[in-house]
Every structure is written in C-alpha cells, then in structure tokens.
Amino acid sequence: MLTLPSGNWSETLDSLFVVRTFMRKKAIISIVIIGTFVLYSLIHSHSSPAAVVPITSAGSRSSSSSATTPSSNEPPNATVTPSSFYKDGSYTGSVADAQWGVVQVKAVIQHGKITDVQFLQYPNDRSRSIDINSIADPQLTSEAIQAQSANVDIVTGATDSSDAFIQSLTDALSQAHA
Amino acid sequence: MKQFQSLMGMPITVEVVDPSVTGADIEKVFAYFRTVDDTFSMYKEHSEMSKVNRGELGEEEYSHAMKTVLALSEQTKQETQGYFDIQHNGTADPSGIVKGWAILQAAHMLKEAGFTNFYIDAGGDIQVSGKKGGNPWRIGIRNPFNRKEHVKVLAVTDKGIATSGTAIRGQHIYDPHHPQTPLLDIVSLTVIGPNVYEADRFATAAFAMGKKGIYFVEQLPGFEGYMIDASAQATFTSGFERYVLKA
Numbered sequence: 001m002l003t004l005p006s007g008n009w010s011e012t013l014d015s016l017f018v019v020r021t022f023m024r025k026k027a028i029i030s031i032v033i034i035g036t037f038v039l040y041s042l043i044h045s046h047s048s049p050a051a052v053v054p055i056t057s058a059g060s061r062s063s064s065s066s067a068t069t070p071s072s073n074e075p076p077n078a079t080v081t082p083s084s085f086y087k088d089g090s091y092t093g094s095v096a097d098a099q100w101g102v103v104q105v106k107a108v109i110q111h112g113k114i115t116d117v118q119f120l121q122y123p124n125d126r127s128r129s130i131d132i133n134s135i136a137d138p139q140l141t142s143e144a145i146q147a148q149s150a151n152v153d154i155v156t157g158a159t160d161s162s163d164a165f166i167q168s169l170t171d172a173l174s175q176a177h178a
Numbered sequence: 179m180k181q182f183q184s185l186m187g188m189p190i191t192v193e194v195v196d197p198s199v200t201g202a203d204i205e206k207v208f209a210y211f212r213t214v215d216d217t218f219s220m221y222k223e224h225s226e227m228s229k230v231n232r233g234e235l236g237e238e239e240y241s242h243a244m245k246t247v248l249a250l251s252e253q254t255k256q257e258t259q260g261y262f263d264i265q266h267n268g269t270a271d272p273s274g275i276v277k278g279w280a281i282l283q284a285a286h287m288l289k290e291a292g293f294t295n296f297y298i299d300a301g302g303d304i305q306v307s308g309k310k311g312g313n314p315w316r317i318g319i320r321n322p323f324n325r326k327e328h329v330k331v332l333a334v335t336d337k338g339i340a341t342s343g344t345a346i347r348g349q350h351i352y353d354p355h356h357p358q359t360p361l362l363d364i365v366s367l368t369v370i371g372p373n374v375y376e377a378d379r380f381a382t383a384a385f386a387m388g389k390k391g392i393y394f395v396e397q398l399p400g401f402e403g404y405m406i407d408a409s410a411q412a413t414f415t416s417g418f419e420r421y422v423l424k425a
Contacts, residue, residue: 118324140392142413145329145406147321150423152331153310154191156302156341156368157320 086112086176092120093172107172114173183208186215186277188301194288195295195310203291207284207298214280217243220271231269250379251275258383258394278340278378281305285374298374303340305374316423322366322406329412330404331423338374342367342385363389366406370421377401 086109095104108116180193181204190211192204219225226244229235240248251272254262264272281298285305288296295308297315306315314335318328322343332339343366367385371377380401384391392413395403402418 139416140396140413141416141419142411145321145410145412147324147327147329148318148331150316150318150331152316152318152328153193154297154299154304154306154315155318155320155328156299156304156339157318157322157325157328157343157366 086114086173088112089176091172091175093169096171105169105172107169107176109176179204181205181208183211185211186219186300189299190301191297191299192284193297193310194293195308196293199293203288203293206291207287210284210287211280211300214243214276214283217241218247218272218276220269220273227270227272247272247276247279250279250375254379254383258380261386262379262383274382275375275379277301277303278338278375281378282338282373282375303338303374303378305338306334307336309335319366319368319404323410329406332370332421333423334370334421337421338371338377340369340371340374340378340381342369342381364391364405364407367391367395368404369395370402370418371398372400 088109088111091107091109093105093107104120106118106120107114108118179195179199179201180191181201182189182191184190185208190208192207194204216222216225218227220227222228226235226241230240230244248264248270251262251264251270254275255264262274264270264274277300281300281303282305284298285296285307288298289307293307295310297304297306302320304317306317309315314333317332317334317339319330319332319341321327321329343364364385367381369377369381369384371380380395380398381403384394384403387394389407392403392405392415395401396415402415402421404412404414404418406412
C-alpha cells in the first residue's frame with residue numbers, strides 16, 4: 001500500500017527547491033575549492049601526475065624526512081604476497097568505490113617486490129564532507145588533513161586505508177603477475 | 179644510539195640519546211620483546227598463549243605475565259563498554275593489549291637502567307621519555323592516504339602515543355558489538371596518553387567505536403586524540419593542539 005505524504009504538494013516542492021539550490025551552492029563551492037587546489041598544484045608541482053589530489057600533489061615531498069625514520073619502512077615480512085609472482089613495473093589499479101568517494105592506487109614493483117603504493121585518487125570531496133562536519137561536537141574541531149614539511153624523529157600512523165584500497169591494489173597486482 | 183629490528187611481525191626502533199648508553203643496553207630491550215613474543219604469539223604453536231587457547235594449562239599454571247595481561251584485558255573491556263574484547267570466535271587474542279603493555283615494560287627497564295632520554299617505537303605505537311637535544315621528541319602522524327607524508331607534527335615528552343587504523347594487511351580491528359560490519363568510516367585514530375599502554379588500549383577501543391570514538395577520547399581525562407575519516411577530514415579533541423608543533 002503506497003502512502004502519500006501528508007501536507008500539500010507545493011510546500012514539498014518548495015522545500016525540494018530549497019534543497020536543490022543549496023546543493024547547487026555546495027557544488028559551486030566545491031568546484032571553486034577544487035579549482036583553487038588544482039591551480040595551486042599546477043603552479044607548485046609541474047611534475048605531479050595527480051594534480052587533482054590536493055594533498056598528494058601540493059604536499060611537500062616529505063620522503064626525505066620519513067626516509068630517516070626506519071619505522072616508516074615496511075618490515076621485510078609485510079609484503080602482501082610472496083614477491084616472486086610480480087613483474088617489475090608500475091601498475092595502476094581500478095577505481096574503487098569508498099564510502100565517501102573513490103580510491104585508486106598505483107603499485108610499483110622492483111626486483112619482484114612491492115616497493116611503493118601511491119594513491120592516485122582518494123576521497124576528498126569537500127561538498128560531501130560538509131555533512132560529516134555538521135555532526136561534530138562544538139568542542140571538537142574538524143579540518144582537512146594537510147601534509148606537513150617539518151622533520152620528525154618518529155612516525156605514528158595507520159599505513160593504508162580500507163577495503164577500497166585493497167580492491168584497487170589487488171587489481172594493480174593482478175596486472176603485475178608474471 | 180638508535181637500533182632497529184623486525185620482531186613480532188613489526189618494525190621496532192629503540193633510540194637512547196643519553197651518552198652512557200651501549201649496544202648491550204638496547205639489545206636487552208629487543209631480547210625482552212622476543213620473550214614477550216615467545217609467550218603471547220598467536221602463531222607459535224608452543225607459545226603459552228597457544229597452550230592457553232588449546233586448554234592445555236590450568237589457570238594456576240599461567241605465568242605472571244599471562245595473568246597480568248589477561249587481567250588488564252578484562253579491565254579494559256569493562257572500561258570501554260565492551261568495545262575492547264580479546265575474545266573472538268572462542269579464542270583469546272590479547273595482541274591488542276600486549277603490544278602497548280610490552281613497550282611500557284621495556285621503557286621501565288630503560289628507566290631502571292638509569293636512562294631518561296629515549297623512545298621505543300613498535301609498529302607506530304610509541305613511548306617517549308625526556309627529550310632529544312633539549313627539545314621534545316617530534317612525532318609525525320602519518321597520512322593514511324600517503325605513507326610518505328605526515329599530516330601533523332607533535333612535540334611531546336614523557337607520553338605514550340598510539341595509532342589505530344586500517345592496515346595494508348586488511349582490517350585488524352572490528353566492532354565486537356557488530357562483528358560482521360566492517361569499520362569503514364575512520365581510517366586513522368591517534369591517541370596521546372600518559373603512557374603507551376593507556377594510549378594503545380584506548381586507541382584500539384575508540385577505533386572500534388567508529389565515528390563516536392573521538393568523543394570517547396574527549397571524555398577521558400589526560401588523553402587527546404586526532405581522528406582521520408575516510409573523506410580525509412580530521413577531527414581532534416579540545417586539548418590536542420597543545421601538543422602540535424608550531425611551525
């Protein structure tokens with residue numbers, strides 16, 4: 001049995017219109033923000049292949065600092081699968097759907113081992129994250145993450161992210177099979 | 179002096195900056211971690227933990243370390259509304275508490291040996307003591323989307339720092355109240371606490387709570403947290419910024 005909404009239709013349409021206007025505003029804001037980042041990225045790192053991912057491309061190449069901390073290196077036994085299966089090269093994985101956007105990775109294989117996994121895309125859709133921020137406690141603060149250039153002594157952190165990551169990586173590695 | 183070994187399936191780094199330190203002092207720390215692994219490994223058939231799970235030991239036969247860890251696990255379960263639970267499919271896996279506990283014991287060993295300025299880092303969970311070159315230790319929070327970057331730099335002394343998150347080898351934390359539901363909202367949750375044992379156990383429990391985990395950290399006196407969600411947004415507790423290194 002289909003239930004019709006109570007209240008009159010013009011009211012419903014009005015509120016739909018308000019929602020759509022709001023969404024259009026959000027879209028325009030997102031485009032402006034993303035555009036700014038792309039511009040910034042183009043100016044600051046011509047060589048970056050992933051200019052649409054602000055934090056990856058505009059982020060300082062902090063590998064010099066992390067290279068000095070052994071903890072940022074994978075332990076020898078942490079490779080996903082036995083190394084001898086893979087052909088050397090760079091392999092781009094499929095675009096996998098994460099809950100708030102998409103994830104795409106590139107796996108780099110050297111001497112049959114995974115030496116690097118880079119994010120080509122990860123969720124950074126500001127217009128969607130507004131919904132998340134709106135539930136934040138007033139005492140807590142939210143911000144978009146941003147790469148820092150200062151040198152560090154030690155690194156803490158989760159290594160990589162989520163099912164979507166694994167899905168994209170699995171796809172990249174399937175291409176690398178010898 | 180700084181030394182690195184891969185033990186218990188993770189990289190362990192010990193750095194002691196007090197000038198009197200010798201290689202033998204640091205080797206004692208690694209030897210201790212090997213003992214802990216031999217006792218609590220889930221993968222070694224002859225570890226005490228494996229014997230406990232196979233029902234081969236009576237409780238009165240448990241080692242002191244085993245009794246301590248099981249008691250701490252139970253206490254943590256009580257303190258986290260059941261979100262921290264070592265029981266899963268009929269097996270006790272206390273790995274989530276052993277790591278932080280062992281790092282803290284190792285830090286006590288260094289203190290008792292007379293050292294004051296050092297850190298011990300086991301797989302990204304860290305106990306720092308004193309300072310390096312007169313300044314607090316500088317700890318980077320890794321970008322969960324790009325492991326070559328850090329997204330915050332903390333300046334800390336005499337604290338424990340631990341991060342829970344999704345890892346390259348797959349999800350290793352689940353919500354015991356909804357074990358079938360994958361935790362996808364949060365990708366990284368860093369906790370700063372009075373020591374690494376406290377930081378680690380509450381980081382694990384808060385991660386299992388999903389988005390409300392950061393509120394759990396907020397209401398813990400003496401703890402601060404920095405949570406990164408799947409949309410690359412961070413949310414942090416009200417006192418967190420006092421640990422952030424100002425550029």
